[in-house]
Amino acid sequence: MGTAEGYDPAVWRQLSEDLALPGIHVPEQYGGAGFGMVELCIVTEELGRALLCAPYFSTAVLAGNAILNSGTEAQKSALLPDLAKGARLATLAVTEPDGNWDPASIEVVATPGVDGYLLEGAKSYVLDGHVADLLIVAARTPKTVGREGLALFTLGAKAGGVERRLLESMDPTRKIARIDFHGAPASLLGNLDDGAKPILRTLDQAAIALANEMVGGAQALLDSAVNYAKLRVQFGRTIGSFQAIKHRLADMLLDVELAKSAAYYAAQAAAMDEPEWPALASLAKAAASETYLQTAIQCIQIHGGIGFTWDNDTHLWFKRAKSSEVFLGQPSYHRELLMQRWGV
Amino acid sequence: MSKVNETEVRAEVREWLAANWDPDMSLVEWRSKLADSGWGMPQWPKEWYGRGLPHALARVVEEELSNVGAVGVAKSGVRLLAAATLLEHGSDLQKKKFLRRILTGEDTWCQFFSEPGSGSDLAGATTRADLNGDYWIVNGQKVWTTSAHHADHGLLLARTDWDAPKHEGLSYFVIDVKQPGVDVQPLKQMNGHASFNQVFFTDAKVPQENLVGRVGEGWKVAMTTLAHERRGADGLASPSKRGARVGRIHAEERAETEKANQPYKWYPQRAGRVDLVIERAKETGANRDPHMRQEIAKLMIMAKSAEWTARRARAAQQQGRPQGPEGSLGKLAASNVARAAAHVHTLITGTEAMLTGSGSPRDGIIAEILVSVPAVSIAGGTDEIQRNIIAERVLDLPKEPRFDTGPFRNVRKN
Ligand SMILES: Cc1cc2nc3c(=O)[nH]c(=O)nc-3n(C[C@H](O)[C@H](O)[C@H](O)COP(=O)(O)OP(=O)(O)OC[C@H]3O[C@@H](n4cnc5c(N)ncnc54)[C@H](O)[C@@H]3O)c2cc1C
Numbered sequence: 001m002g003t004a005e006g007y008d009p010a011v012w013r014q015l016s017e018d019l020a021l022p023g024i025h026v027p028e029q030y031g032g033a034g035f036g037m038v039e040l041c042i043v044t045e046e047l048g049r050a051l052l053c054a055p056y057f058s059t060a061v062l063a064g065n066a067i068l069n070s071g072t073e074a075q076k077s078a079l080l081p082d083l084a085k086g087a088r089l090a091t092l093a094v095t096e097p098d099g100n101w102d103p104a105s106i107e108v109v110a111t112p113g114v115d116g117y118l119l120e121g122a123k124s125y126v127l128d129g130h131v132a133d134l135l136i137v138a139a140r141t142p143k144t145v146g147r148e149g150l151a152l153f154t155l156g157a158k159a160g161g162v163e164r165r166l167l168e169s170m171d172p173t174r175k176i177a178r179i180d181f182h183g184a185p186a187s188l189l190g191n192l193d194d195g196a197k198p199i200l201r202t203l204d205q206a207a208i209a210l211a212n213e214m215v216g217g218a219q220a221l222l223d224s225a226v227n228y229a230k231l232r233v234q235f236g237r238t239i240g241s242f243q244a245i246k247h248r249l250a251d252m253l254l255d256v257e258l259a260k261s262a263a264y265y266a267a268q269a270a271a272m273d274e275p276e277w278p279a280l281a282s283l284a285k286a287a288a289s290e291t292y293l294q295t296a297i298q299c300i301q302i303h304g305g306i307g308f309t310w311d312n313d314t315h316l317w318f319k320r321a322k323s324s325e326v327f328l329g330q331p332s333y334h335r336e337l338l339m340q341r342w343g344v
Numbered sequence: 345m346s347k348v349n350e351t352e353v354r355a356e357v358r359e360w361l362a363a364n365w366d367p368d369m370s371l372v373e374w375r376s377k378l379a380d381s382g383w384g385m386p387q388w389p390k391e392w393y394g395r396g397l398p399h400a401l402a403r404v405v406e407e408e409l410s411n412v413g414a415v416g417v418a419k420s421g422v423r424l425l426a427a428a429t430l431l432e433h434g435s436d437l438q439k440k441k442f443l444r445r446i447l448t449g450e451d452t453w454c455q456f457f458s459e460p461g462s463g464s465d466l467a468g469a470t471t472r473a474d475l476n477g478d479y480w481i482v483n484g485q486k487v488w489t490t491s492a493h494h495a496d497h498g499l500l501l502a503r504t505d506w507d508a509p510k511h512e513g514l515s516y517f518v519i520d521v522k523q524p525g526v527d528v529q530p531l532k533q534m535n536g537h538a539s540f541n542q543v544f545f546t547d548a549k550v551p552q553e554n555l556v557g558r559v560g561e562g563w564k565v566a567m568t569t570l571a572h573e574r575r576g577a578d579g580l581a582s583p584s585k586r587g588a589r590v591g592r593i594h595a596e597e598r599a600e601t602e603k604a605n606q607p608y609k610w611y612p613q614r615a616g617r618v619d620l621v622i623e624r625a626k627e628t629g630a631n632r633d634p635h636m637r638q639e640i641a642k643l644m645i646m647a648k649s650a651e652w653t654a655r656r657a658r659a660a661q662q663q664g665r666p667q668g669p670e671g672s673l674g675k676l677a678a679s680n681v682a683r684a685a686a687h688v689h690t691l692i693t694g695t696e697a698m699l700t701g702s703g704s705p706r707d708g709i710i711a712e713i714l715v716s717v718p719a720v721s722i723a724g725g726t727d728e729i730q731r732n733i734i735a736e737r738v739l740d741l742p743k744e745p746r747f748d749t750g751p752f753r754n755v756r757k758n
Contacts, residue, residue, distance in 0.1 A: 226739050241742035243728075246735035253734060254676055261652035262645065287645050335641035336634070344622055344631050344640070 001053040001316075004166065005131050006175035012054050016086020022060040023084025026068065031081030037205065041212035041267040048216030051316055053173045055089045058128035061209045062202065063090030066136045069205075070152045070190035070198035079134070079154070090134035092152075092202065093123035093179055101329035103138055103199045104146045108181060110139040110153050110188075117153055117188060119161070119181035125327070129177030130166040132157050136189060137181070138199050150196040153186035160184065171323035173316055204281035207328050208270055211263040211284035214292040214324050218256045221292075221299040221317050225249060228303055245302060252295055259284075259291035279341035282334040289331045292321040353401050357383055357408045365414045367591025371600065374593055375417050375448040383409070384417035384447050392431060392439055393447060399662050413589050415597050418449030420604040421491055426453045426499055426518075428572045433516070433557045433565045442497070442518065449600055454495035454521065455573075456486040456543065457566065461758035463488070464729050466501065467511045467563055468748070468757065471545060473502040480504075480517060480550040482525070485542065488723075491607045492528045492541040495521045500550070501566050504559055506753045513752050514562030518554040525549060535715040539607030573724050574671030613709065614716035615678065616685025618647045620706070621692070630692040639691055643684045650677040669737040672730040679721040679730075686717040 001007070015021050025040040026032020033039075040061065047056055060083070067079050082088035096107055108121030119139055129135070135157050141149040157164065161184035167176050190198060226249055229240030239245050266284035269277040296318040300307035307314050325331065364377055378384030379393045387402040388394020397405070409416055423446045430438055445451040462468035471484025482502055492498065498519045505513035521528065525548030530538040557565040625631040625640055654677075657670045690697045693705050700711040721727045735741040748755045 226741070229741060238742055240735075241745070243732075243744075246741050247728065247731040249739055249741065250676070250731040250734035253739060254673055254680075257653050257656075257673060258646065258649035258677065261656055262649045264656075265648075265652045283645050283648065286641070287649055332638055335638050335645070338641050338645070339631075339637045342622070342644075344625060344637070 001172050006128070006172075007054045007131075011052075012086060015052075015054060015056070020084070022056065022064070022086045023080070024060070026064060026080050026084045030076050031084040033084075037208065037271040038267050041209055041263070044209045044213040045216035045263075048213030048320075049220045051173055051217065051220070051313075051320060055091075055128040055131060057174070057206075057209070057213070058091035058132060059083055059086070059089050061206050062092035062127060063132075063134065063136050065205045066092050066152055066198065066202045067189065069201045070194065072190055075154075075189060083134075088133045089128065089131055090136065091126055091128050091132040092136045092138070093126040093129065094138045094199065094203065095123065095125045097122055097124045097178070099125060099326075101203070101333060103150055103196050103203075106138055106140055106150060108137065108139040109142055110137075110151070110186065111142055113185070115185070117186050119153060119155070119184045119186050122178065122180045124167070124176075124178045126177045126179055127327075128175055129179050130164055130175060135162070135179065137186065139186075141192065147196040149192075150199060151192050151194070152189040152198060154189050155184055155186035159186075169323070171319040173320050174323060200278070203328060204278045205270060207281040207285040207334070208263070208266045210324060210328055211259075211281075211288035212267060214288035214321070215256065215260045215263045217317055217320055217324075218259060218288070218292045218295040221295045221314070221321075222249070222252050222256050224314065225252065225295075225299040225302045232304075239302070248298055248302070252298055255291045256295060259288045262287040276341075279338055282338040282341060285328060286331040286334040286338065289325040289334075293318075293325050296321040348397065348401065350401060350404055353386075353397065353404055354408060357405050361408065361412050361414060365412055367413070367589065367593050369593055371415065371593050371596035372448050372450060374415060376444070378417050379444050379447040388431065393443055415593055417447040418600075418604075420601070421608070422453040422455050422495075422499070423451070425455065425569050425572050426497070429499065429516075429565060429569045430518075430556065432568050433561075435553070435556075437553055438518065438556065449604075451496040452491065452494045452604065454489050454492045454498045455569065456489055456492075456498040456500040456519065457569075458486065458488045460485060460487050460542075464726055465748075466566065467514060468755070469501050469503055469514060470757065471500075471502045472506075473500075473504050473515060473517065473550065475504075475552070478552055480515075480552065480555065482517075482519065482545045482548040482550060485544050487542045488531070488540045489528075489543050490540045490723075492521060492543050493530055494603070494607070497521060498543075499569060501562050503752070504562075507751045508560065509750065510748050510752045510755060511563045512560050514566070515559050516556040516562040516565040517550045518556060519548060519550050523548060534718070535610055535613075535712060537607075537610050539610070570725065571671055574675045574730075610712055610716050613712040614682065614719045616682035616717055616720075617689070617709070617713050618643065618681060618685050620709070621685065621688055624689065624692050624706075624710075628692055628694075636688075636691055639688050643681070643688045646677075646684055647681045650674070650681050653677060669733050672725075672733040673738075675724065676727055676730045676734070679727050682717045682720045686714055689713055 020033050021043050023032030024035050024043055028034040064083055067076060083090055095101060108119060108123060110117040110119055119137060135155055137153045139153055161182040163180040165178045167178055169176050229245050230238055232239045262284040266280035269280050300314050300318060303314055306312050360381060360383060382393060382395040383405060385393055386395045386397040386405045387399055390396045427443055427446050430442055457466055459469055459471060461470060473480040473482050498521050500517040500519045501514055503513050504515040525546050527544040528541050530541050532538045621640060630636040654674050689710055693710050696705050701708050704711050736743055
């Protein structure tokens with residue numbers, strides 16, 4: 001977390017080589033473990049609980065799913081094994097400097113050239129964009145608007161015309177970058193006919209994985225608050241014996257349990273490919289975002305002054321809760337999406 | 345012993361239904377058959393009107409009954425809380441005397457727990473029971489007793505020892521409500537209905553055989569009743585919407601349901617009627633307002649998450665975890681959902697939310713929601729009490745400080 005890379009390569013190797021986690025949801029023929037969304041979400045929940053700083057969400061969740069959803073057979077065989085092994089880091093670039101998560105707002109243009117495409121424009125808020133080896137970029141073909149003409153493109157991060165800059169950001173546990181493309185050469189991932197579909201599918205899967213990561217984090221904060229309430233003594237009694245604290249903790253537990261149910265249910269629905277799963281992705285993202293942040297706020301409150309210090313780790317969870325709240329679209333965006341997806 | 349499986353159970357219940365179900369029987373006659381065969385409550389023990397089946401298979405049986413349109417055993421009101429309590433703590437004589445008539449619907453029950461001086465603090469009951477020969481003689485007052493005006497029997501928590509500490513001086517009885525010493529007076533609620541009552545006991549009699557558990561164990565027995573009540577609160581059974589069924593038995597069931605449900609007519613409204621929200625948003629055009637869309641989504645997210653949480657708790661229970669304090673989480677969630685729903689119904693309805701009666705939105709249902717929701721966070725143990733339970737039993741936080749130890753006689757009271 002303290003380094004420019006933002007993670008510990010030794011831990012990443014362990015997580016990849018010993019536990020094979022980056023490929024947990026990747027089919028075996030592409031070098032993965034062959035599980036699905038539910039198992040991927042169990043992993044993100046645990047990583048969220050531990051607040052692991054590692055390029056997992058970018059490589060496994062965003063890039064891994066983007067390739068699975070969009071790539072041709074040949075591209076999946078070529079790209080996925082390295083990601084599944086953790087040998088190569090990758091990420092997905094969707095949002096641009098305006099911070100809009102609706103792919104319709106994408107302005108980066110991919111112009112067909114002699115040999116593939118040339119990318120022009122800027123992406124921002126790209127998770128681990130500063131360390132990724134492989135970039136997957138959502139862009140549009142020239143002279144298209146809205147959801148028309150969208151597709152995913154891949155290129156090596158060291159390709160010509162790619163300029164990357166680590167952004168100064170509030171959450172030190174997860175790094176984001178801005179990437180400018182000046183006629184950078186890229187290949188089409190999959191085909192142009194699928195349009196925005198694989199992008200939306202990837203974002204919805206990511207929302208569910210993030211919701212599970214967030215409920216893991218929220219549980220850790222709740223545990224920390226409960227433990228502190230049992231230890232800290234004021235007025236001759238532990239603060240956990242005051243009803244104002246007890247009741248707040250009971251409400252926090254209820255909140256966390258409800259958000260967990262939403263996150264688990266959405267993961268299950270996505271794994272079974274139930275028709276309503278994209279709506280549930282938005283439901284779970286909105287629910288978990290609110291709960292994670294509220295639990296973080298209450299956890300700091302229950303810790304009192306020490307909760308506001310740099311030395312107490314609570315602020316790291318708070319900052320992860322804050323960045324997760326807006327990453328992939330804030331709760332109000334997902335509530336609106338939910339209403340639309342339910343046909344209200 | 346061979347393990348029972350779903351196919352066998354289905355075959356067996358189908359065969360039994362083919363031989364026994366007849367819509368022209370009388371309701372009680374049919375329910376007696378259900379009780380005696382064990383198909384009415386298949387999850388109950390074999391020796392007591394059940395078949396000892398796991399819950400998952402009991403649902404299979406229910407499905408088969410509903411497939412042929414057969415009426416089930418009586419389940420409304422407090423009767424199943426009474427049954428659960430008797431199954432756990434009752435004597436064989438009590439089980440024999442009461443369980444069957446609970447299932448046939450011949451007897452109606454109520455719960456005499458709350459008193460004017462003790463609601464949240466149930467163990468502070470001062471209604472007294474004194475043993476005199478073969479009878480316990482009951483004097484005192486209960487209040488907020490739902491359905492007492494229809495009830496044949498009441499679950500009574502009364503003090504039998506004033507020198508013992510509060511929780512150890514209570515005993516639990518089944519009392520006959522329809523006797524001269526019991527005076528039931530209806531109380532009108534803020535929503536205009538009168539489903540609860542105040543009840544005065546003046547030398548009312550309880551035969552010794554109706555003591556449930558041992559003398560002084562009343563608190564323990566009451567906890568069983570309450571745990572079942574709280575669990576029920578997260579998914580109050582709504583009346584099934586089966587099509588018009590013909591036959592004497594169906595006519596009798598409709599009449600009985602009408603009567604039994606009379607005190608509970610407004611119960612769906614007190615839960616907030618989340619089911620109406622999206623329809624109402626569409627019919628009023630509120631679904632075009634971005635602010636309302638946000639508020640509706642917030643409510644729906646909470647309601648759905650609560651529903652899935654209840655499902656997770658049930659799944660855990662089916663894997664053998666005992667009935668625990670998670671009922672309190674469900675009850676607290678239900679309060680939050682109901683309040684949020686009342687808020688959203690008001691937003692959607694706007695100025696018209698002031699109107700009541702037949703000309704008002706949804707013929708008064710919306711108004712009834714708004715004035716019924718406050719009951720949810722009080723009845724069956726207040727939200728604050730649920731939070732205490734969750735904090736102490738789930739999170740293992742310190743218990744409330746006590747000011748009511750020592751002989752009950754000396755404890756400060758209202
Ligand atoms: C619709 C309805 C139906 C009912 N049906 C029945 C029935 O059939 N049978 C029956 O026996 N009872 C019934 N009740 C009664 C119900 O169980 C009680 O009203 C309830 O338990 C609260 O008790 P109380 O009214 O005495 O309020 P109190 O206990 O006096 O509570 C007043 C306030 O103090 C708070 N408070 C109390 N103790 C604590 C504490 N330790 N910590 C924090 N806050 C506290 C409460 O939360 C509440 O806000 C019914 C009530 C309603 C509304």
